[in-house]
Amino acid sequence: MITKKKTTIKDIANVLGITPSAVSKALSDHPRISDKTKADVIQVAKNLNYQPNHLASALRKGKSNLVGLIIPKANSHFFSSVLQSMEEILNEKGYSVIISQSNESYRQECESIDALLFTQVDGIIASLANETLDFSYYEKIKAKGIPLILFDRGENDLEVDYIGIDDYQSSHLIVDHLVAQGCKRIAHIAGYNHTRIYKNRIRGYRDALDKHQLPIEDALILEGNLSLEDGRAKMETLLKLPQRPDAVYAAGDFAALGALQVLKEHGVKMPEDIALVGFGNEPFTSYVSPSISTVNQNSEAIGRFAAEAFLYRIENPKEKVSLKKKILNAELVVRASSKKS
Template sequence: MCKRLSKYRKKLGTKKKTTIKDIANVLGITPSAVSRALSNHSRISDKTKIAVRQVAENLNYQPNHLATALRTGKSNLVGVIIPRNNSSFFSSVVENIEKVLNKEGYNIIITQSYESYEKECNNIDSLLYTQVDGVIASMANETKDLSFYEKIKSKGVPLVLFDRGEDDLNVDYVGIDDYLSSFNVVEHLYAQNCRRIAHIAGFSHTRIYENRIKGYRDALKKFDLPIEESLIIESNLSMEDGREVMKQLLDLPEMPDAVFAAGDYAALGALQVLLENDIKVPEEIALVGFSNESFTYYGKPAITSINQHSEKIGKLAAEAFLNRIKNPTKKVSLNKINLKAELIVRASSNKIKK
């Protein structure tokens, strides 16, 4: 046996990967025994198990995921699709998805759509190709056609959406109550004596942004404020968009006295333009963002925003996936979770100092 080991030791030099067969050869047993020994099967003697583990260690054995997954039909991989990993919101969601899934033996594959529909489709294809056991996704702004998401479902791969989802897909969803959050923002601004509130909106074909617009409109109605279409401008919500839209708003015959942006980056862009024009925030124009990105509390003034509880969203999305996996047959009813978000008032909208 020792001779055989030393023969295989040489292999280490050649950079060929060690397989279960190599271990079997060294010990003079079969690959099946080795496989069972490694997975701690009860019908393998302790003696053999110890020997196998030792040789495995010696030969620097690493199981081959491809073979295992192919044989068992389970890859233990979960695909995660996000628009872009440069916001603390998505970063934190992903971190928490990972935390929950790692515990259950899953690894995640993060892909980014960069808000592009085409890239998103490619991502879905490569995830399916990689044989992931599930997909957790937040849709790109561009995405309207849902056929690629249907494809995931049709393959029998569990799909969970978070933040940016679509009711039409009829899958598990985790997000916040966008309507209510938006409504609350307007309530808050009203309480600060703002009466002409503009909304830098996301594209209304995406449900969350549609809900934010609705919440905004309904709150205005509640306070009998007129709804002016020129004060509602849809965009991609990037910083650049925020700048552009803010300039547009300043060019109106009558300026707004508050701006509510459906995204923090847009709010930031707006803030820059306001400061550049020496407009006092919040005195002349109050400003509110959405997402509680870290920069909202760095700057001067700090920006009022909505905390979306990213940790919880990540955790719940991962758990939704796990539930699907654990009850593959049982027809679990759809899980639609809308967390209550939290308005965090900061200097940018705090006119009435307490």
């Protein structure tokens, strides 16, 4: 099989009878190159299907106009909404976003960081994977002097800019709502406690129960990865308890959907027998029956603030400013799965 040779600047120069340096300057819209030469170079580049080497260009200029985005999963409306909002701002400033998905894997997250650093991105915006306990790879980013912005899932120990919602207060909103509906035995399908946002949601859940003088039982707190399958498994476990809960708060909408499926399969009425609340406001929560109460995480605002934090850091590299920590209020969206009256 014959491999087609990639077109280079030298090939364009040979066609036009000019130097490779002149071609490079023409492609960069250099003021000392005539408009006619620029037009000729662009036309030949198109004819030869020339693709610029962005990595080489970044190495020469010390700037790639690329921003790396690491997210745990792409099938989440929350992360896709964050990306859309982020791209709108960054694209206006001439930046393109390279998206990498960790699939909640620490190994994939590390590989993504290596790949983004090799690509010479100007900064990295990230939300940590569930498996991530070691932050040394993120320290590598900081050591290179590249702006690092964390959102949704981030760790205070990294001492970088962070944007997210008040996860602790969000749990209070949920428990307060369930108590107002008459619920007294509230279970929590939780994320892993080593992740800051889920730790705060568990802490908020416990403190809210204590505020309402309701019992805190370890058997009613089940940690997991919050996938649909995990939600199903955790709901099956809760239904087997000698005394079933009368409400379930799932720290993720996919887990809430799994719990809803199991409740329907067992003929459990919602919210009469067991009330259900999720987290994340995924689009499907309003379409299923019964519709699922959930928390709106203000994803568009998070994407906007994350992009603005990066731009501030890149435009003020030598300015020593305090870390930017933006904590947004969340909104409880009450629907049929938990509204008794």
